[in-house]
Amino acid sequence: MASPPRLIVLGSGTSVPRADRATSCYLVDPGDGRAVLVDLGPGSLHRAAAAGYDLDHLHGVLMTHIHPDHSADLAALDFALRHPGPRAGLPPLPVWGHAAVTLLHARLRNAWPGWLGSGPERLDMQVIGPGELEVPGFTKAEAFQICHAESSLGYRLTLPNGFQVAFSGDASEGAQLEELGHQSDLFVLEAAAPHENPVRGHLSPERAAAVASSCQAKHLMLTHFYPEVLADPVEPRVRTAFEGRLSLAQDGMIIELVC
Numbered sequence: 544m545a546s547p548p549r550l551i552v553l554g555s556g557t558s559v560p561r562a563d564r565a566t567s568c569y570l571v572d573p574g575d576g577r578a579v580l581v582d583l584g585p586g587s588l589h590r591a592a593a594a595g596y597d598l599d600h601l602h603g604v605l606m607t608h609i610h611p612d613h614s615a616d617l618a619a620l621d622f623a624l625r626h627p628g629p630r631a632g633l634p635p636l637p638v639w640g641h642a643a644v645t646l647l648h649a650r651l652r653n654a655w656p657g658w659l660g661s662g663p664e665r666l667d668m669q670v671i672g673p674g675e676l677e678v679p680g681f682t683k684a685e686a687f688q689i690c691h692a693e694s695s696l697g698y699r700l701t702l703p704n705g706f707q708v709a710f711s712g713d714a715s716e717g718a719q720l721e722e723l724g725h726q727s728d729l730f731v732l733e734a735a736a737p738h739e740n741p742v743r744g745h746l747s748p749e750r751a752a753a754v755a756s757s758c759q760a761k762h763l764m765l766t767h768f769y770p771e772v773l774a775d776p777v778e779p780r781v782r783t784a785f786e787g788r789l790s791l792a793q794d795g796m797i798i799e800l801v802c
């Protein structure tokens with residue numbers, strides 16, 4: 544059933560458990576009532592179902608990298624599809640990501656022999672690198688190399704209405720980060736660490752703002768907040784470098800994706 548094109552933040556947090564911020568997961572519905580998930584932090588599938596998108600309503604999953612706060616529900620997904628009910632009669636569910644994601648999936652199956660992957664294949668693990676990929680429901684999809692982990696890819700999705708939304712995953716400056724967000728309508732960018740206490744492989748709000756300004760993103764959404772970065776107000780730190788529309792991600796936040 545048709546729905547407004549939208550992004551739903553399912554998890555804006557990190558590995559540190561918080562009552563108000565779950566681990567990484569974002570849902571993009573291009574307007575056809577089905578969605579792609581970007582990342583599968585623990586509990587993502589439950590949160591997607593609570594938002595109205597059970598496994599029957601997924602086009603697939605885009606994985607930014609294999610750190611557990613972004614990937615732990617891969618085992619839960621495989622186990623859920625062992626049950627004959629979800630996605631009955633539908634083709635295998637695509638999971639796109641770096642080769643390390645497929646390797647992780649194989650290792651998870653080895654860890655639970657007889658429980659994961661014992662029935663008909665219902666996942667379609669697709670190894671991708673930087674470049675274009677085919678994602679059902681979207682006019683165009685591109686992956687970009689990101690400096691964070693060896694397996695890191697960012698994604699830029701073009702909706703049928705022309706709206707372009709980009710996801711950095713965990714990121715630091717370099718590689719293709721600015722190309723990923725270049726003049727995007729919405730750039731979902733991580734700002735995990737305080738500027739005064741940098742964490743290798745992550746951005747601070749100030750550095751994320753500079754990246755968004757440099758690549759002329761129209762709307763910046765900062766996310767993936769470690770508790771330390773929220774100790775002081777974030778917006779004034781962003782305004783040192785970025786003047787465009789700003790959202791600070793919260794779980795459950797819905798952004799309509801219209802130009």
Ligand SMILES: [Zn+2]
Binds near residue numbers: 608713
């Ligand atoms: Zn990470």
Ligand SMILES: [Zn+2]
Binds near residue numbers: 557558613713767
């Ligand atoms: Zn992370």
